[in-house]
Amino acid sequence: MRWTLKPKPETHKIEHLVDVLQVNETVATLLLQRGIETYEDAKNFFRPSLEHIHDPFLMKDMNLAVARIDKAITNGENIMVYGDYDVDGTTSVALVSSYLKTIYLNVATYIPDRYEEGYGLSFLGIDFAEDNDISLIITLDCGIKAVDKVAYANEKNIDIIICDHHRPGNELPKAVAILDPKRDDCNYPYDELCGCGVGFKLIQALGSKRGQTITDLFPYLDLVATAIGADIVPLTGENRILAHFGMQVINSAPRAGFKAIIDQLKKKELTITDVVFVIAPRINAAGRISQGLHAVELLTENDLEVAKQYAASIETYNTERRALDQEITTAAFQQIEKLQEQERFTTVVYDENWHKGVIGIVASRLIETYYRPTLVFTKSGNKLAASARSVKGFDVYNALEQCQEHIIQFGGHKYAAGLTLKEENYQAFKDAFEEVVKNSIDKNLLTPEILIDKEIALKEITPKFYRILKQFSPFGPQNMSPTFMSTQLQDTGWAKCVGAEEDHLKIKAIQRKSKAISGIGFNLGEKLSKVQNKNLFDAVYSVDENEWNGTVTLQLRLKDIR
Template identity: 50%
Template sequence: MNEVRLPKPLAITLAQRGITNFDEAKNYFRPQLDQLYDPMLMKDMDKAVERLVQAIENQENILVYGDYDVDGTTSVAMMYDFLTSIYPNVSYYIPDRYSEGYGISFQGIDFADDNDISLIVALDCGIKAIDKIAYANDKNIDFIICDHHLAGETIPDAVAVLDPKRADCDYPFKELSGCGVGFKLIQALAKKLEIPQEEILNYLDYLVVSIAADIVPIVDENRILAYYGLKKLKENPRLGLASLLGETSRESLNVSNIVFTIAPKINATGRLEHASQSVELLISKDAEKIKTFTSQINDLNAQRKETDGNVTVEAIQQIKEDGEEDRFTTVVYNPDWHKGVLGIVASRLIETYYRPTLVLTQGNEGEITGSARSIKDFDLYEVIDACSEFLSKYGGHRFAAGLTMPEENFIPFKEKFEELVKSKIRPIQRKPTIDIDTELSFSDITPNFLSILKQMDPFGPENMTPVFMTKNLIGGEVKEMGKKSEHLRLQLWDEKSKKQYSAVGFGMGHLATDFRYRRFDVVYTIDENHWKGNSYLQFTIRDVRFKD
């Protein structure tokens, strides 16, 4: 890495991420759109483009179908937006979370049949919908599937099945979001119809929201798409996304902002009402409509926060009452819990009990259904798959899944799930860890260091915000924050370099006295905050070790 001339701590950080020579560093720091892969490399892309062109030429009715989460709704909005810009006979459909469930539904196909629709483009779902596609074929309705989930042994009998994770697909990058697969289809169709590629780049603000919300690795093609998607979102976002951003500073906008500001609001409609509200907001060009939709979505998000907070409290109480605090897994069930917040609650429970977690509630007649979340480096899906004898439906990936089972199977499933996790999990996986990129001296933090650190963005899975450690610091001007003084703001003072930096410690209010009177080693990230036209550095403390 000598030829790149990076500060040593950042050279170490990049090397740990597999970037070890000039060309790799150039691609990393200067993502270029011409590095995107040819969409025709994806299996069935030629068939998908041919069928769409045929539908347009024959004046067929096309239905854009997608799931109710952020990836699904942004996919639908993006595809609908693009297709309606070149062809009028397009509508969209989002399944109801409660009456239809995840993915392609029989009701959705019946809707298409009732409305003389002969082609459905399904996004972020469909790779396992064998029976649904057969049902559609019987009604002479064709499907183009754009999915990114793992395929089963059998591929649905659709006109085209686009999924880079197909075993027989040679597409070079396997980790696109569902919206990303949809974008590749748009790319290919635009090329066929001789639409300038510059025009389709206008859809990248949709795509970066899906990339952020679906927690896909921000490497390779995703890094390029996220980089230019963030640029679009900062400089010229479509009205709906701009409205959801609210007062978030455009200058400091990053993947994390999207995850914590835009994504929960889009998700709230599918969790508590109907996700079509989010699609309407995203595709609308009417400022008054957008204002109304945004207000409704913000209200729903506030309701969602209250609901998931209450369910989390009840789940923790159930774990304690059942004497299950020391188990290897968390599996909780209450028929009254709101189905829309189960995934969020599972993530909250992992913060308290660090272990694979399932949260379940009443489903359709005689069934229970829920969401599963995993911990770092533990393959949750593999264990769920090994318990499939108890399940009527399940799907997902290593770190998150959804499942449904007959009510009478709950206890045997719960026990087998616990038994399998206990046999597979390693002791080191049972404790949360923080990966530290490198040790840093405050004297290393120069304008050049900060400039290069900034260029490492966008951060996300497999390119996380660098975490640094600095030893033997002193805390100065320690102030408690929050309604219950649960947070801290303080100065980190380094005697050796004579430099100090402002820092925050969330949830560290109880350590105020220690920070005032003891020396410590600290683990932190470096952030740039923007407020009223000013920018300043702020360290976010991730962990601390006090000296005796």
């Protein structure tokens, strides 16, 4: 691991915040690192307000989208709400379809089959719309690159409204309206919304025409918060406000589908991290193992008992997904070990029998071990399909763009993408991808980096300090849980390995006779020798709470030790 201490902000700025906010230097430093320089900035950060949600009509084409939906309602047309099969897509479809059904009945939902249709707007989906006399399709979390599919729909007199947040290609589809804050010609003030966030802007616009305020749409924010967490978009600006209030809904008045999942957990209050690691994988499992529409059914069901039945089915999918994930990851490791004839800058593996629904998870697992831009391929019909994941600081989407002569289709983000290609082009693509990454990546990026906010003394970690840190949440990209470094630590003699495989490290640390504080380091068991025998060591960690037998204490969540 590379330990990188963030630069210290300018002293006069620290002193200003210490003075106006009456906080200590560490808290002032953390705020400045997040771009918060004034009392007003801090007030907006610590007290998010729905008043700061942007006007949806600032988004390019929003007026066209609302006008077309209103026309469909007036004329009694059938509307189809269409979304991708991942968490962002299924929550988007649940959100827009359930809102539309409060004002209009002729609304159908559609999630493409991952295996039959693949990602995004499909010809099969458009044929389904034609067969069912549907004349308006609203796509969510997909569609921005579907030039040929939109043209196909237009031939059938089916209008398309695209709601997406992915980067557009060189040509925009000829849709009735395209809502995408990443359009070059869109001046919406915040361009990091997830797909469900764009969907929320659409219902916000529709609601404003009906005299509804943002408060009336509050119950939908649990879906938005879940998508924000799962899709790994920045937790800044409008996303942070939407996530903040969405977590309130999840914890105080969750929809039946969420409640059915949450009731299985023995936790009083969920954080967005719980949403990412507990709720999101279950919603995702439906589309990975069976059909994403099951997730939409769960998220739109109002009867708790029925929702519990849906949740039980999805739990079965999630168990199957975990087993497949483990099996394929093991096989991928074996394949990589066989291929290690030379130093490579990428990890690219392929097996025609791997389950398409879990290759993205497997790619993430491989990054954890090999820390290289990674692609996991499997057979999909008569083509190969892959999930791409990247290391911090390297844009895998741009790298794929430079290899597109070998690719049929690709799309995604800086750190996660998907693509398809012909099987005979696999080796040529693999070689081209390796060459592009080799020639463009900063070699330092191939060693995982821990960004450290500040070096502090253990004595600074008090209940009051932790109460302030908790107010920095919800945490996510560009607003990660603060990471600290402390030096010259010693274990009090209680250090040991814990866990079924004894791969986790438990310590009790002191610093220059300070009060001892416990620490837990997951997958850091191999570092035990570094902290034994009163050795001095440095540690990087975040601060969290440990609950044991009803007693809550502060602890260090260790990230690395040296």
